[in-house]
Amino acid sequence: xxxxxxxxxxxxxxxxxxxxxxxxxxxxxxxxxxxxxxxxxxxxxxxxxxxxxxxxxxxxxxxxxxxxxxxxxxxxxxxxxxxxxxxxxxxxxxxxxxxxxxxxx
Amino acid sequence: xxxxxxxxxxxxxxxxxxxxxxxxxxxxxxxxxxxxxxxxxxxxxxxxxxxxxxxxxxxxxxxxxxxxxxxxxxxxxxxxxxxxxxxxxxxxxxxxxxxxxxxxxxxxxxxx
Numbered sequence: 670x671x672x673x674x675x676x677x678x679x680x681x682x683x684x685x686x687x688x689x690x691x692x693x694x695x696x697x698x699x700x701x702x703x704x705x706x707x708x709x710x711x712x713x714x715x716x717x718x719x720x721x722x723x724x725x726x727x728x729x730x731x732x733x734x735x736x737x738x739x740x741x742x743x744x745x746x747x748x749x750x751x752x753x754x755x756x757x758x759x760x761x762x763x764x765x766x767x768x769x770x771x772x773x774x
Numbered sequence: 775x776x777x778x779x780x781x782x783x784x785x786x787x788x789x790x791x792x793x794x795x796x797x798x799x800x801x802x803x804x805x806x807x808x809x810x811x812x813x814x815x816x817x818x819x820x821x822x823x824x825x826x827x828x829x830x831x832x833x834x835x836x837x838x839x840x841x842x843x844x845x846x847x848x849x850x851x852x853x854x855x856x857x858x859x860x861x862x863x864x865x866x867x868x869x870x871x872x873x874x875x876x877x878x879x880x881x882x883x884x885x886x
Binding site: 712 | 805807809815816817819822864866868870871872873874875876877878879880
């Protein structure tokens with residue numbers, strides 16, 4: 670079993686839909702990171718969380734330390750949100766396998 | 775700040791050749807990492823460093839070597855390149871464990 674699990678692996682949505690991507694981990698962590706990678710592109714850090722909730726534009730990230738679970742929400746999704754979303758945990762930098770999101774107009 | 779800089783962006787190697795992938799950060803970060811990403815797959819840790827002079831193996835270290843003589847630089851050396859090392863290589867860094875991650879733009883390596 671992977672130490673960091675993401676679900677779903679693939680996600681298709683219509684423009685405007687509310688999106689949720691989940692991340693569960695089984696190790697102790699100092700922080701959890703949400704990352705975005707566009708096809709053929711580099712990796713961009715979206716959020717770093719150690720507790721609670723953070724919001725940036727249409728993106729919201731939450732973490733529940735007791736349940737070892739985090740969610741990334743995208744409100745009013747747009748085709749430009751199409752990308753792979755990856756969660757990662759530290760201290761030992763362990764990555765989930767990613768969620769491939771496609772948003773259609 | 776330039777952030778994390780990786781060079782080269784692209785490289786084609788013949789089997790058996792060697793090369794060094796460069797990674798430099800100007801943010802005085804302690805922690806630096808090398809990952810490879812195979813097509814359609816997740817990121818796999820090759821080597822990491824928690825500070826100058828300290829390196830350790832990750833999940834897939836075979837065929838690679840690293841050094842960390844300065845805080846800024848963390849080069850990855852490929853000896854005797856093999857087709858299995860065809861991949862995209864990413865360097866990442868952060869200050870401490872609960873600080874934001876910074877990634878380089880990647881090096882796309884093909885071994886033929």
